[in-house]
Amino acid sequence: MTALRGWQRADGRKGIRNVVAVAYLVECAHHVAREIAGADREAAHVIGFPGCFPNAYAQKMMERLCTHPNVGAVLLVSLGCESFDRYQLERVVSDSGRPVRTVTIQNDGGTRASIAAGRTWVAEQAAALAAAPAVPMAVSELVVGTVCGGSDGTSGITGNPAAGIAFDRLVAAGAACIFEETGELIGCEGIMAARAVTPELAAELRASVEKAARYYATLGYGSFAAGNADGGLTTIEEKSLGAYMKSGQSPISGLIKPGDIPPKGGLYLMDVVPDGEVRFGFPNISDNAEIVEMMASGAHLTLFVTGRGSVVGSALAPVIKIAANPHMYARLADDMDVNAGAVLDGTATLEGVGQAIFDLVLAVGAGQRTKSEDLGHQEFILTYKSFDPIGPACLPI
Template sequence: MSNWEDISWKGYLREDGRKGIRNLVLVIYTVECASFVAHGIANNEDDVHVIGFSGCYDNAYAIRMMLALARHPNIGAILSVGLGCEYTQPGKIADVVRESGRPAESFFIQENGGTSKSIAKGKEIVNELKAKIARISQVEMKPADLVVGCECGGSDATSGLAGNPVVGSFFDKLVDAGGTAVFEEIVELIGLKEILLDRAVNDEAKQAVDYAYEKAMRYCQSVQQWSASPGNFAGGLTTIEEKSLGAFAKSGSRSIQGILKVSQTPPGKGLWLLDSVPDDHFMQFGYTNPNDSEGILDLISTGAQIVLFVTGRGSVIGSPVAPLLKITGNPKTYENLIEDMDFNAGQVLEGKETLDSASDDLFQLIIRIAKGELSKPEKLGHKEFFIPYKHQDTPSLQSGCRA
């Protein structure tokens, strides 16, 4: 299908000019001790999502991540809940979010009588917030307003042959329609330095890509771990270069505009590479992507209204804030996990679809999701997330989170 740029639907305009495809209330907990109450407040409602940080000591990376998610275009309002002892203050989060034009409230559990009373109070606040954001008027959205992220996990041989190439073809069409595409997992691009540099749009982008690549190499060497797992080998992959080429296929063929840090919104349209690798001086609290949920949340923190997850062997996760669409290039995986998988790119390998027609089908599905259709993880109630301690050379809170 051509003329993707002409398709339109209704979305939610935020004060920073970005547009959301959902109008959610986000409940944020600022320490693990408040997580039970936060989830009790949300009560697994479709339009109330939860994120939180487990640590008692604050961490700039985690705070920046929470602020970015709290001011995501899909979020209409937030409630920030703390226990009362932790360093990260829920009131300060609410203050910053309120400055973005969104309704925001906060409280401490210790000041509200414990578990049951705090859950009741939180539900009352959430209902008030829902009523406020229900009055937000909808505006026209087009593919040019979309930011779509992608990562892959549980890869097998079909990921590089079908799953990621179909996404890459879609990314080309999205960029050509004026939209924005973000891909990540630079540790899964080891061995492709010259190919990456050739795709950089200019010298500035080339220098940024070079720095991020070399940092990823040093990181993998320092932790003595490369992005290849027993599951990858069982799925037919044999070398890190083979896996890297398959992972890179999801980027399509358009020029890489530059490097994004976690919680930084793209400064322009086009294709961007997200760098989530900790800097050389990072504190040894965790790895760059200890699980798929962190990587997906990294993409959502850039403002992606929709995230694609390519998996050959299968996955049963979802995400808060932005719908997750799970794509597989393996027809057997699609049939085996049909309740969880959104899109069967394996039809390309079976000769039932061409790469071009399959990416058209994927684009149409994404438009339907943007219009309000629920992804399979949304239907099942999946809202997994993970915010770790991490030290990273990220932009300032103002530039990184659009305060």
């Protein structure tokens, strides 16, 4: 088995990448952050929160992301007058043992001077991170997320079940695996709840999907894009049954919310739909919002199954792209890491593709770059939400 390569963090976790996060704390600082990170997409990754109103969820997410195991140093880029609590964020990062610095555009001489100061600091940190020694890492130390995006009628019969097989292997090896989008599990709540390790957790799983169904009913749209229908999917329940296949067959060990770190290996459902009355709009406005939430829960990398052909990657954590549709694979092979569509051609089996995904997870954990990393994809999006903490039944001992 491939030995993973990690960088040790003070909290005990290890990262499979060692990057500088350049984090803007309001959209008004985004340009400066982007200019600081510059064209070197290996060393510095831009993340951030665009809003100017305070939000506990966004604060927690940014704290978790800036202390993500793949992050070795953090530059905060503040305009100066935004509501985001940069002091607390800087404290949290500093307490994690990472180098951190804040550039405040209004105090540091504006755009040009802030970019110059930021670039100097990032270059120093990147050099230090590049020289930092790696340590061996076990599969059981990995946290892996999965999403599907740009789904079609092939997603649920090739890519998603293959990702599920890889998840089963990872869980068996002691890794923590996270699946999500309760809005895309509508109609699956009964079969999913039957896999919970306790009856109390089963009730929580069921309740999370019922909450999602209510939430989306109020909004008037399901988690269903026009392209899903072009690809042969007709209803949200049909899309859900396909999406559910990503979870594999392992028992479900817990229910977490964005930013909750899985306490041990096993399979976890992430409840991504906000609590309380409908506020701030759609739960996750596009696929990267889901990847960001899994990273906030510690995901080192994400399996992304696509039928129509999503090309995204992510800042901070590699994304493995799994093509479900063989016709799409033929058009977008440069963007895809795995061709699960070969199952429909009869040139591969689900079992074989699942094993290939598992092997690729280990290779990427050992340093191999994914297609989206090579292409410089570093999408990132974080918007407003609000959550209540999870209840005691969500993480049975």
